[in-house]
Amino acid sequence: MATQAPAAGWRRGSDAVIRGIGWISTVCGWVAASMILASVLITCQMIFVRFVLRQSTIWQTETVIYLMVAATMLGLPYVQKLRGHVNVDLVPMALRGTPRKVLAVLVLLSGIGVLGLIGWYGYENWQVAFDRGWRSSSVWGPPLWIPYAALPVGFGLMILQLFADLLALLTGRDTAFGLEDD
Numbered sequence: 001m002a003t004q005a006p007a008a009g010w011r012r013g014s015d016a017v018i019r020g021i022g023w024i025s026t027v028c029g030w031v032a033a034s035m036i037l038a039s040v041l042i043t044c045q046m047i048f049v050r051f052v053l054r055q056s057t058i059w060q061t062e063t064v065i066y067l068m069v070a071a072t073m074l075g076l077p078y079v080q081k082l083r084g085h086v087n088v089d090l091v092p093m094a095l096r097g098t099p100r101k102v103l104a105v106l107v108l109l110s111g112i113g114v115l116g117l118i119g120w121y122g123y124e125n126w127q128v129a130f131d132r133g134w135r136s137s138s139v140w141g142p143p144l145w146i147p148y149a150a151l152p153v154g155f156g157l158m159i160l161q162l163f164a165d166l167l168a169l170l171t172g173r174d175t176a177f178g179l180e181d182d
Contacts, residue, residue: 014167025080025157028075032075033071035068038067042064045060046060062142070154076154083178101176104177105166115155115162119156125151126148
């Protein structure tokens with residue numbers, strides 16, 4: 001009877017975590033794309049109402065702004081999953097093996113730390129807006145906690161994707177910076 005190494009079960013479990021987080025990131029990408037499409041359609045409706053029907057618009061501009069900010073925040077983990085963020089890989093390309101992997105771990109941990117800090121302050125801002133019942137000063141006046149929620153949620157999901165990337169790197173499921181050693 002074949003026995004498995006003790007690490008094999010942990011690696012299988014980490015695969016499920018990585019796949020689950022990847023699925024969440026993909027859903028976020030679809031939601032973000034839907035928000036961008038909704039923004040385009042609302043902008044078209046606003047143009048029609050203002051310039052064809054010669055009526056004023058109340059909610060459209062603010063809604064488009066909120067949707068675009070939310071799409072940007074919710075799109076972060078999907079773009080990270082696809083490695084679509086802008087990067088300069090001169091140093092990683094110059095390194096090989098262990099130094100490249102150590103640099104990748106440091107970059108991922110630094111990213112988690114910085115985004116955690118930004119996410120925390122975003123959460124505090126959301127909490128204050130929620131507790132105090134802040135509303136937009138426009139005629140429409142939506143509650144501001146709704147658009148403010150995009151910051152902690154988006155950064156939290158980005159941290160989750162960075163954690164999955166770190167886990168994939170540490171378990172050998174991915175290479176440092178997506179580069180193969182020569």
